[in-house]
Amino acid sequence: MTTPEPEREARALLTRVIEPGDETGGRWIRRFGPCEVAERLSRRAHPLPGVTGTRWEGLCRRAVHANPRQDLAAAHRAGARLVCPGDSEWPAQLDDLGDTRPLALWVRGSPFLRLWALKSVALVGARACTEYGAHLAAGLASGLTERGWVVVSGGAYGIDGAAHRGALAARGATAAVLAGGVDQAYPRGHAELLSRIAEQGLLLSELPPGDHPTASRFILRNRVIAALTRGTVVVEAAHRSGALATARSAQRLGRATIGVPGPVTSALSAGVHELLRGEATLVTDAAEIIELVGGIGELAPERRGPVVPRDLLAPQTARVLAALPGRGTATVEHIAHGAATTNDEATTRLYELRSLGFAERTADGWQLTGPTRTGHLAPTLPGSETVTSGTGIADPAG
Structure with missing residues (x-):
């Protein structure tokens, strides 16, 4: 679809006469059409509604000089x-x-x-x-x-x-x-x-x-x-x-x-x-x-922090890990009390933590492994994206 040439020329003239965004000029074109507005401006006809005589004269002067x-x-x-x-x-x-x-x-x-x-x-x-x-x-x-x-x-x-x-x-x-x-x-x-x-x-x-x-x-x-x-x-x-x-x-x-x-x-x-x-x-x-x-389904990727090994532990296992002291050893009874669980459950979780490299058994009880205890890198679990240091204290912020 193409605009007829007379209207194209009229609009070309009006872009030189009427300032961008002029709402009054827009109303004229909607009501009378671009060709009539351009013609009336060019021959300095009776003013269109909405402007003073001085303003109309200024627009007509522009139209006369437009080509x-x-x-x-x-x-x-x-x-x-x-x-x-x-x-x-x-x-x-x-x-x-x-x-x-x-x-x-x-x-x-x-x-x-x-x-x-x-x-x-x-x-x-x-x-x-x-x-x-x-x-x-x-x-x-x-x-x-x-x-x-x-x-x-x-x-x-x-x-x-x-x-x-x-x-x-x-x-x-x-x-x-x-x-x-x-x-x-x-x-x-x-x-x-x-x-x-x-x-x-x-x-x-x-x-x-x-x-x-x-x-x-x-x-x-x-x-x-x-x-x-x-x-x-x-x-x-x-x-x-x-x-x-x-x-x-x-x-x-x-x-x-x-x-x-x-x-x-x-x-x-x-x-x-x-x-x-x-x-x-x-x-x-x-x-x-x-x-x-964008359209439906054009979603940004989910934003989240890095996954650390402790995030992948089962909740009860994580609670037992948190109950281990940052320094020294603790008995199964002490750890079970801190984790709010039974001695048998605590023992099971402690052996799980040992197999994963988080904890170790000593003659006096249980303690965090050396790297976890001293703030070095914690063990890497399958599927973890990164590793971080452990302290024995559960930190929800990671």
Whole structure:
């Protein structure tokens, strides 16, 4: 399905006239259609409802100077295309934004946007990030792309750049949603990175070729990142970070909101921790992210500490082991009393412990074996994953 050319040209014109996220403009298009709105702006007709005369005049002035065919040609030269609502490539989840959805998206790169968006995760955070944050972002992005997910971010310095680089390093899929034209390298220091993304992934923008970012456009593009993806992961963010705007948009849209914890003393993690005190979910690796945004059955592996030999003992045997003194020997009667069992049961368990190397019999009674008693490695039991020192005292924490 393809948008008719008159509507495509009208939407191309409107991306240069109406600012991203303008709810009034979105209502006009829903009510009157893009072609009529573009025509009325271009011929400076009577104002559409919802704006002052001054505001209407400013929009008309923009429309008079807009040249959609020139923009479409410039996009073609840059290897980009205009994807409109109604096109087969349009990601339907963007419609969740209602009247603030993009009028269209300028897309640079060969992958099919709609398919990529179906299995994508936003990975965002602070520009002035720490080494810890950059390391985590790159690792998470690499892990996600290795599992077949697309990493979406904003192409900025800091966490965004680390996320894109992590995905590219794993030869995975990544997309950058920009606050300026897809033919413009911004920030300048990311010119090479953005070029690599365009070759291996996708660059997206609501703004036409040659347009430049502004402070408000950075904030407004965050709603696109949130709507396009299955969930938003915030790695590092201060209390006033723009990454938090992406997370809040994700929450409003019913998408998963996810946070990676940092040091509690770090101001750059304060915003993430505030999210985690609310509705966000804490994660530590890519598998845990996929468990939240993936399909049924895509579960992260169970987390548990190492299995020590004592964990594999039967409960009554473990109680007898715990009753053995840390130093010296004890009689069967003393051990049975400590283990709350009979002398016969204690004797049976003691011989079991001797066969496993935990205890030994002496002329004076029973004692822990030398390695267990002195804090060296305890015996290794079949099926144990690791070994540890024993003290004769049962420690539930291992």
